[in-house]
Amino acid sequence: MAWQFLPPFIDLEVATLSLGLPKLTNLRKVGVADVVTGDKTDITILKLTLARSGFQVDFTPSLVIKVPPPLVDMGLGGVHYEFQTGAMKSRVWHESEVGIPVGKGSAVEGAHGFMRGLVTGTPLAIPPYDPSTDQDLILTVLQILENLDGGGSSGGSIVQSISISARILILNEIASELESGGFRIPAGAKIDIQVDLAGSPADVKASPKIKRAEVDCSSLVLRQGGADLVELGRVLLLPGGILEVNEVRPLGAVGKAAAVEALVRLFGELDKDGSIEPGKIQPRLVEGLVKKEIEDAIRPAFLQWVRENAAIASGMDLRDVLSVPA
Structure with a gap:
C-alpha cells in the first residue's frame, strides 16, 4: 500500500x-x-x-x-x-x-x-x-x-x-531536463538518504531546513540532448540546492575513445587542438575532469524539479527545506 x-x-x-x-x-x-x-x-x-x-x-x-x-x-x-x-x-x-x-x-x-x-x-x-x-x-x-x-x-x-535517514524505492521514473542538461532516476532505483537538520526541535517543527544531505542512489543518470551520459552514485546536497558529486560511473561505451572524447568535449575540458588524447583517458580521469561540470549542468534541472515538486510530501515545502528560492 x-x-x-x-x-x-x-x-x-x-x-x-x-x-x-x-x-x-x-x-x-x-x-x-x-x-x-x-x-x-x-x-x-x-x-x-x-x-x-x-x-x-x-x-x-x-x-x-x-x-x-x-x-x-x-x-x-x-x-x-x-x-x-x-x-x-x-x-x-x-x-x-x-x-x-x-x-x-x-x-x-x-x-x-x-x-x-x-x-x-x-x-x-x-x-x-x-x-x-x-x-x-x-x-x-x-x-x-x-x-x-x-x-x-x-x-x-x-x-x-537532529538527523533523518531513509530508504526509498522509486516506483515510476523521475526526470527533469533543460538545455544545460538533466537527470533521470529510473523506476526500481533505491535511494538511501541521510539528512542533517539545522536548529532545535522547535526550529525543525516550525520550519525544517537542511544543513547537508547525503544521497546514495542505485541509479541517478545524467542526461544531455536526450542521451544518457553518466551515472552518479553518491551526491552531497547543501542549502540552496548546491550539489557536490562524489561518484561518477561512465555509461555504455564511454570507455571507448570516441565516447570519452564526446563526454569530455561536452564539458569543455578537451583542448580544441586535441592536446589531450581521448584514447588515453581512463574512466577514473574522466571522473576527475567532469565532476564540477556535471554539478553545474545538473543543478538547474534539479532546482526546476524542486520548484515543480515543492509539495511532494504533505505538510512540508521542499523549497523551504532546501533553502531554494521560489
Whole structure:
C-alpha cells in the first residue's frame, strides 16, 4: 500500500530520526529511579525508527536507570511499540552483579511510560495505527520530537543534533531536463538518504531546513540532448540546492575513445587542438575532469524539479527545506 503523505511514485521502506543528547541528562524520573544518558560518550544517540508495523526507539550507548544503593543500576537499550495492538517490549538489564538486583519490572514499566509519553497527542497513541494512511505523518513525527524535548519548555532544548535517514524505492521514473542538461532516476532505483537538520526541535517543527544531505542512489543518470551520459552514485546536497558529486560511473561505451572524447568535449575540458588524447583517458580521469561540470549542468534541472515538486510530501515545502528560492 502506498504512503498517503508521499506521491504514488515513491515507496518508503524505513525511516529513522536520530537525536543527539548530552551525557548525564535526566530524561525521566520513575519513583526513586532516574533515567539518564550515560557518561561513556559525550553524546547519546536516540534513534526513532518508523516502519509499517511498528515504532522502535534505540539508545546508543544505552540509557542508565540509576537507583539508590544497595540496589543495582539497570541499562535500557530500547523500546518497541507495535502499531496494531499497542503492545510494547523493552530491553532492560541489570548493570552489575554487585548489589540487590530488584526493580526490573518497575524499570520496564518506566520504559513503557517513556514510550507512551513520546506518542501522546499523536495517532500512534490509539491502536490500531497504520502509518501509510497517515496523511500528516510529518506532523506526527514532529509532535513526537516535541514530546521528547518537553514540549518546548523554557529550560531550553536537550537535543544537540537532529538527523533523518531513509530508504526509498522509486516506483515510476523521475526526470527533469533543460538545455544545460538533466537527470533521470529510473523506476526500481533505491535511494538511501541521510539528512542533517539545522536548529532545535522547535526550529525543525516550525520550519525544517537542511544543513547537508547525503544521497546514495542505485541509479541517478545524467542526461544531455536526450542521451544518457553518466551515472552518479553518491551526491552531497547543501542549502540552496548546491550539489557536490562524489561518484561518477561512465555509461555504455564511454570507455571507448570516441565516447570519452564526446563526454569530455561536452564539458569543455578537451583542448580544441586535441592536446589531450581521448584514447588515453581512463574512466577514473574522466571522473576527475567532469565532476564540477556535471554539478553545474545538473543543478538547474534539479532546482526546476524542486520548484515543480515543492509539495511532494504533505505538510512540508521542499523549497523551504532546501533553502531554494521560489
